[in-house]
Amino acid sequence: MSDAWSLAQRRLHWWSAALVVLTGALAVLMVWLPFSQMLAKFLAYQLHKTFGLLVFSVVLVRLVLRARHPAPALTGLSPGVRRLAGIGQAGMYALLLAVPILGWLTGQAAAGPVPTTIFLVIPVPHVLDPNPALYAWLRPVHQVAAYTLLALAAVHAALAVKHHREGVPVFRRMRW
Numbered sequence: 341m342s343d344a345w346s347l348a349q350r351r352l353h354w355w356s357a358a359l360v361v362l363t364g365a366l367a368v369l370m371v372w373l374p375f376s377q378m379l380a381k382f383l384a385y386q387l388h389k390t391f392g393l394l395v396f397s398v399v400l401v402r403l404v405l406r407a408r409h410p411a412p413a414l415t416g417l418s419p420g421v422r423r424l425a426g427i428g429q430a431g432m433y434a435l436l437l438a439v440p441i442l443g444w445l446t447g448q449a450a451a452g453p454v455p456t457t458i459f460l461v462i463p464v465p466h467v468l469d470p471n472p473a474l475y476a477w478l479r480p481v482h483q484v485a486a487y488t489l490l491a492l493a494a495v496h497a498a499l500a501v502k503h504h505r506e507g508v509p510v511f512r513r514m515r516w
């Protein structure tokens with residue numbers, strides 16, 4: 341068995357990491373921009389939605405690849421640490437799917453919903469009518485789930501650096 345993930349798995353891992361960071365940064369920007377800068381605010385929302393939906397698509401492909409290819413052998417970590425890492429990774433996969441779905445629903449429930457598009461070109465269908473009560477519930481749920489995902493990703497990255505420093509070849513397994 342190889343000691344590295346497949347090329348497609350490695351590339352999609354780094355693409356999803358970059359897209360999550362970008363989507364989170366755009367979330368802060370789009371909310372912060374004043375309504376007087378309506379065009380910039382609208383574009384930031386559309387890019388946030390676009391990159392968030394790309395995260396969802398990339399993660400679906402990653403899950404299919406993960407189901408087809410077993411994880412490469414990893415030596416140097418105790419079974420307990422490996423189990424904890426597995427739980428953390430399962431949590432991230434769950435949030436990587438849940439956060440975009442919650443975001444997609446949040447945008448639809450908002451009063452006077454803005455269309456959801458990918459790069460302003462491909463329309464994404466809506467399944468909800470505007471619903472202020474549902475929006476008031478969905479928005480903080482999407483927000484808390486997203487910040488939990490970003491926090492888990494930060495811990496995941498910090499632990500990868502720690503293991504790398506201890507001589508465990510985690511970055512070689514996940515090299516670009």
Ligand code: HEM
Nearest residue numbers: 363364367371389392393395439440443444446447483486
């Ligand atoms: C990994 C994917 C995503 C991450 C990390 C993420 C992150 C966030 C965060 C942190 C906020 C809260 C911003 C704040 O209030 O300070 C937010 C808000 C929001 N996001 Fe996402 N999001 C993701 C995907 C999506 C998707 C796919 C959509 C829609 C298709 C979406 C639509 C929204 C909407 C509508 C809001 C509420 C903004 C408001 O009501 O003003 N998000 N997102």
